[in-house]
Amino acid sequence: MTESLIAVLDIDGTLIDSNYQHALAWYRALRSVGETYPVWRLHRLIGMGGDQVVTAIGGEELERRAGDQAREAQGKEVDALLDEMMPLPGARDLLVAIKERGHRLVLASSGQERHVDVFLDKLNARDIADAWTTSDDVEKSKPAPDLLQVALKTVGASPDASSVVVGDSVWDVKAANKVGMPALVVRSGGFGDDELREAGAVAIYDTPADLTKALNDTPLA
Template sequence: MVTVVGGEEPERRMGDRARQQQGREVDELLKEMAPLPGARDLLVAVKDCGHRLVPASSAQQRHVEVFLDMLDARDIDDDWTTSAYVESAKPAPDLLQVALKKSGAPPDASRVMADDSVWDVEAAKRAGMPAIVVRSRGLPAPSPSMTPPATSRRHRTTPHSPDAPPSPGPPGCGARHRPRGEKHLPSHPQGSTATDDRQ
């Protein structure tokens, strides 16, 4: 991120110190963080559809551990990444490529990125992946002129409302929302990281 914002010279001069300070800032904010409503239900629904799920996080290892526990997602995710896996963080596509390898999916499998960050969507673009954008952080709704037509389920972007009930999942997946703590032992068909091409 230092390179993206300031170029190579600031990265050489202060990149490591900036990342250490960023880590300390996140440490202080962890107690104020909470998952979006329905976040875990979404992960379970994706797995119930038979897809592979690998969060491509560029957070530091200790923070990823906290996030996984917040979501109670260790038995849902197939694997995950941290900042330690790559030298270039998002918007570089490196972490997404690592996540795809960790998924064990074949190179020609469908895949999709879902996130609320501009840098993550840019990383997906550079990796040649479609992206599903989750609106959060109090961002205003896009104007109609900025909203692309919903031509398929895979390319549709749906605004998230904190008051909205959990989605039942795409038809035909047999999704059921498990109680927290129930063990999930998914089968892993040859498929995608987290996509829905079953029309």
């Protein structure tokens, strides 16, 4: 029998189908501060924390000039799109399957608390997860590993506890690699398999439902 692990699951894009809405929200938010970037470039940054997106897309000058304003506007744009963001196939079943195997479950998000609350309700996950995080819990988001380290702390685990990350982007995988956590990935992030494997993903699945079916072949057996 596999030893009990701590499963750290990303919410946005991994459990909730939200990546393309976030890209559109960033597009609109940046236009509101006078900057227009191709949506596809913004999509490539989704999964990276909002504290880093503005610098990544427009440089430090844009961050200094309009970073906070853009993030506030992006949050409001997301508010308007929340109804369109729904659980991906098998998302809740994956959470149940992980818990049934005796593992501890942390839903790790650097999203704003009001958005995380909506997603927890959409997943009906409050009684399943052992803990969850929001942007209020971290100083620096992915690809920095802070979020994963905080996730372990929320369940009283040490940094070297046996754990697994489930995400959807290269940013999830890179963060996991920095703290030595294996990363399972679903394709809803829109990244190519080659990119995910190069970043260090140990296995890739179409949806949470496909990961659930293959769970016995993973460290979360």
